[in-house]
Amino acid sequence: xxxxxxxxxxxxxxxxxxxxxxxxxxxxxxxxxxxxxxxxxxxxxxxxxxxxxxxxxxxxxxxxxxxxxxxxxxxxxxxxxxxxxxxxxxxxxxxxxxxxxxxxxxxxxxxxxxxxxxxxxxxxxxxxxxxxxxxxxxxxxxxxxxxxxxxxxxxxxxxxxxxxxxxxxxxxxxxxxxxxxxxxxxxxxxxxxxxxxxxxxxxxxxxxxxxxxxxxxxxxxxxxxxxxxxxxxxxxxxxxxxxxxxxxxxxxxxxxxxxxxxxxxxxxxxxxxxxxxxxxxxxxxxxxxxxxxxxxxxxxxxxxxxxxxxxxxxxxxxxxxxxxxxxxxxxxxxxxxxxxxxxxxxxxxxxxxxxxxxxxxxxxxxxxxxxx
Ligand code: UD1
Numbered sequence: 001x002x003x004x005x006x007x008x009x010x011x012x013x014x015x016x017x018x019x020x021x022x023x024x025x026x027x028x029x030x031x032x033x034x035x036x037x038x039x040x041x042x043x044x045x046x047x048x049x050x051x052x053x054x055x056x057x058x059x060x061x062x063x064x065x066x067x068x069x070x071x072x073x074x075x076x077x078x079x080x081x082x083x084x085x086x087x088x089x090x091x092x093x094x095x096x097x098x099x100x101x102x103x104x105x106x107x108x109x110x111x112x113x114x115x116x117x118x119x120x121x122x123x124x125x126x127x128x129x130x131x132x133x134x135x136x137x138x139x140x141x142x143x144x145x146x147x148x149x150x151x152x153x154x155x156x157x158x159x160x161x162x163x164x165x166x167x168x169x170x171x172x173x174x175x176x177x178x179x180x181x182x183x184x185x186x187x188x189x190x191x192x193x194x195x196x197x198x199x200x201x202x203x204x205x206x207x208x209x210x211x212x213x214x215x216x217x218x219x220x221x222x223x224x225x226x227x228x229x230x231x232x233x234x235x236x237x238x239x240x241x242x243x244x245x246x247x248x249x250x251x252x253x254x255x256x257x258x259x260x261x262x263x264x265x266x267x268x269x270x271x272x273x274x275x276x277x278x279x280x281x282x283x284x285x286x287x288x289x290x291x292x293x294x295x296x297x298x299x300x301x302x303x304x305x306x307x308x309x310x311x312x313x314x315x316x317x318x319x320x321x322x323x324x325x326x327x328x329x330x331x332x333x334x335x336x337x338x339x340x341x342x343x344x345x346x347x348x349x350x351x352x353x354x355x356x357x358x359x360x361x362x363x364x365x366x367x368x369x370x371x372x
Pocket of ligand 1: 009010011039040041042045066067097098099100130131211243244245
């Protein structure tokens, strides 16, 4: 029985890796067929992740690349449909909330193939986020909804999804983190890899990532954030791996030179093991990523989220995350608190224990391959 598994963009890879591994234990029952849509295609955004996470080469690469949302989503759909005709799966499994997730989900459901959504039910309640639209629609289409935190189930029930389709299995991103923590790149090795000559010590720097359209596509917000980063670097060095989208936008502002003058270390997108290492030994992390909010909670590192909301509330209620938005004063207040008192300490949420993928595979077997 074939299970089509879909990845497309960077945050999908670390979610799929443990699922592919757990599927090996039931290889007599399920044959995974891995499709990469090609939404992310650069060496730094794709290949190193496959290698480091031990994900098998995709059975099919749709090679769709970048485009507007409509172009990208439509191209994925057009290219994905014939794959389903060819391999005739018993279900399609998608992860997360990127354009590849909704595009492949929609194709599957129109062909009456059950859709399984890993990381279902997260809601920021901010429809200006493209991912929020992807999340709501994918969940409405899904036959089996697998959740990472209890709040997700409440969100789904409110949207009329029946309880028997929802299963709390835990966080596969944390499976990957726990599997790979020992191999994380030490700070100095990462800095050497990018020929960085500045001196930075463990636990004495801030790690920054920025890529949300709401932060980087709007010039005034981006300039405000770059100025805060510049100020922050007067307190401690800032390591900033720059996403391709952000690279393009910052170049347009002409502010790159200003960052270079400060203690801001600009890196290209780093590998998974480098990112784990950079997070683990950071004094604090500033980010607008969803994944980093969860990873810092699992690692116990204070996280300052540069957004007005989060779809991952458990990182705030139980973890090390604080939502501050993009107001420079609030950001600096939060950072100062962390620098003076060590910041928020938290605990690791329920089922963020390295076993989520195994629970997911067990649930798939129970539902779709009864009697096994
Ligand atoms: C996508 C996801 C976002 C996720 C992020 C992680 C959607 C709607 N957004 O955003 O949820 O957090 O990935 O990275 O699916 N580009 C390259 N090389 C690549 C890929 C992209 O240079 O390999 C550049 C292109 O100019 C492209 C831009 O980055 O236009 C944006 O890429 P896209 O896949 O549209 O969205 P992301 O911002 O990466």
